[in-house]
Amino acid sequence: MGTFLISKRSNDEFQFVLKAGNGQVILASEGYSTKASCENGIESVKKNSQDDNRFDKLEAKNGKLYFNLKAVNGQIIGSSEMYESSSARDNGIESVKKNAPDADVKEDL
Incomplete structure (x- = not known):
């Protein structure tokens, strides 16, 4: 089972990561100014992660692959690590x- 971990950045912003059952980070958020907004981001991930249309499959300038999870309003609520192949990226989305x-x-905290 996965775990969301809320932490505080050095600039006092809150951030969450989603870890798979093996402890690997599979999604990371942007910074949030309040803990409550960070918790809302987690709820948004829980909801939007079940809709394939919310995942954008992208390629970085260095050729590595990654994905963003977006909310209904189009705002990015989480980004993945960089992957070497499209199959690895797809496995990350499934995770x-x-x-x-x-x-x-x-x-x-």
Whole structure:
């Protein structure tokens, strides 16, 4: 089962990551000014991760592949790590879809 981990950045913004059952980070958020807005971001991931249309499959300038998860309004709510192949990226998306809905939320503040 996955876990959302909320932490605080050095600039005092809150951020979450979604970790798979093996502890690997599969999605990371942007910074949020409040903990409440960070928690809302987690709820948005839980909801939007079940819709294939919310995942944008992208390629970085260096040729590595990644994906963004977007909310209904088009705002990015999480980004993946960089992958070497499209099959690895697709596996990352499937992992988010599998782990996000029932993931526990923990804090490291």
